Amino acid sequence: MPKFKLFTSESVCAGHPDKIADGISDAILDAALTADPNSRTGIETVAGANQIALFGEIKTAAKIDYEAIAREKVRQLGYTTPEWGFSHESIFSNDMHEQSPEIAVGVDHDGAGDQGMMFGYACTETPELMPTPIMLAHSLARRIDEAREQGDLKWLRPDGKAQVTVRYEQDKAVAVEKLVAAVAHDEQASPEQVKSDVIEHIFKPVLDKYGFELPASSDSIVVNGTGLWHIPGPESDAGLTGRKIVVDGYGGYARVGGGAFSGKDPSKVDRSGAYAARYIAKNIVAAGLADKCEVGLAYVIGHPEPLMQTIDTFGTAKVSDEELEAFKNKLIDTSVRGIIEKLDLRRPIYSRTSAYGHFGKNDLPWEQIAG
Numbered sequence: 001m002p003k004f005k006l007f008t009s010e011s012v013c014a015g016h017p018d019k020i021a022d023g024i025s026d027a028i029l030d031a032a033l034t035a036d037p038n039s040r041t042g043i044e045t046v047a048g049a050n051q052i053a054l055f056g057e058i059k060t061a062a063k064i065d066y067e068a069i070a071r072e073k074v075r076q077l078g079y080t081t082p083e084w085g086f087s088h089e090s091i092f093s094n095d096m097h098e099q100s101p102e103i104a105v106g107v108d109h110d111g112a113g114d115q116g117m118m119f120g121y122a123c124t125e126t127p128e129l130m131p132t133p134i135m136l137a138h139s140l141a142r143r144i145d146e147a148r149e150q151g152d153l154k155w156l157r158p159d160g161k162a163q164v165t166v167r168y169e170q171d172k173a174v175a176v177e178k179l180v181a182a183v184a185h186d187e188q189a190s191p192e193q194v195k196s197d198v199i200e201h202i203f204k205p206v207l208d209k210y211g212f213e214l215p216a217s218s219d220s221i222v223v224n225g226t227g228l229w230h231i232p233g234p235e236s237d238a239g240l241t242g243r244k245i246v247v248d249g250y251g252g253y254a255r256v257g258g259g260a261f262s263g264k265d266p267s268k269v270d271r272s273g274a275y276a277a278r279y280i281a282k283n284i285v286a287a288g289l290a291d292k293c294e295v296g297l298a299y300v301i302g303h304p305e306p307l308m309q310t311i312d313t314f315g316t317a318k319v320s321d322e323e324l325e326a327f328k329n330k331l332i333d334t335s336v337r338g339i340i341e342k343l344d345l346r347r348p349i350y351s352r353t354s355a356y357g358h359f360g361k362n363d364l365p366w367e368q369i370a371g
Helices: 017-035 066-076 101-107 132-149 191-209 269-286 321-331 336-343
Strands: 004-012 040-048 051-059 091-094 116-123 156-169 172-185 221-223 292-299 308-312
Touching: 004 132, 004 172, 017 040, 017 051, 017 066, 051 066, 066 091, 116 269, 132 156, 132 172, 132 191, 172 191, 191 221, 269 292, 269 321, 269 336, 308 321
Parallel strands: 051 091, 172 221
Antiparallel strands: 004 156, 040 051, 116 292, 156 172, 292 308
C-alpha cells in the first residue's frame, strides 16, 4: 500500500445550471406526489440562455401548473435579474407527454421502471458515514449559497462550484491539500476581495467543522481560476437534468450506477435502487459490521426483484459474508415494492435532494439507521 494518496471531489451550488434543471424536475415530481402518490415521472428539464424547457414522461391524476413551479424554483434560486440572460421571466415551454404504455405495463405489476445497475457506499471517515472529499465539497457549495442568501457576502451571485483534494495516509484522511472555488460576483468586487472573502467566510468555517486546516501554500487555494465571473447561470452554460451523477453520488469515491436521479419517481430503480443500496451500506457500517461497504443492485424493466445483489467490504468486514447477507435480508426487501414501502418513497421529499448530493443528509429515509 502506498504511504499516501490524493483524492479530489467536486460539488456545485444550487444555482448551477445543471442543478437548476434538477431542482425544477424534482419540484414537479414533489407536486405530483403531493396530489397523487402513485404518480410516475421521468421529467427532463433544460435550462438555457433565457429559456426553460420541459421534456419527458408523466402519468398522474394530479393537476400540475408546470410553468408556475418552474418559475418559482428559478426565483427561489436567486435568478430574478433578467439582465443576466436567464431569470424567472425567461421563455417557458412544456413538451411533457404521457408515460409509454410499454413501460407502464411492467410498472403496473410492481416491476422496475427501467433496467440498470445501482451502487451504494458508506465508510467511517465522516459523521455522515460518507467519504471525506465529497462531504467537504458539498459543505463548501452549501456554504457559498448560504453566504449569498444570508447576506454575508453581498457581492455573490447564484451559481458556483467547489473542489477539494484530500490527502490520505494509511487509508485515513489527514489533510486538505488543495481548495478550489468558482463563484459568480458583481462587477464591484475585485478578484482580491473575492478570494479573501471566500477563504475567510467559506473555506475556513467548513474546514473547521471537519477538523482540517487550510493548505499551507497560498498556491494551493484557487478562487475563480480565470480571474472574473460576472454572469451566472444558463446564459453562460446550459443546464440539463441528471448531468451531475458523480456530484449527486459519492464524488467518484465509489462506483457510479447507470442512471441519474432527479425527476424520477421511485418506480424508476435508477433512483430507488440507489437509495436502497446506500441504506444497506450505511446500516452495515453503522452497525460496526465493516469500516467500508459498497452494495450493488441491478434490475431489468418490468421485473420486481433485482438480478444482482452484491456486498463488498474491501477487506474491512468484522463478520462473515453469510452474516452480512442475513443482515441485509433482515434490513430491507430489495424488490421494487419492498424498497418503496420500507423507505416510504411515494411522498414529496425529493426537492431536498436536488442540491448538495443525495446522500449524507440525515433527514432522508435512506439515511436512517435501523433500530
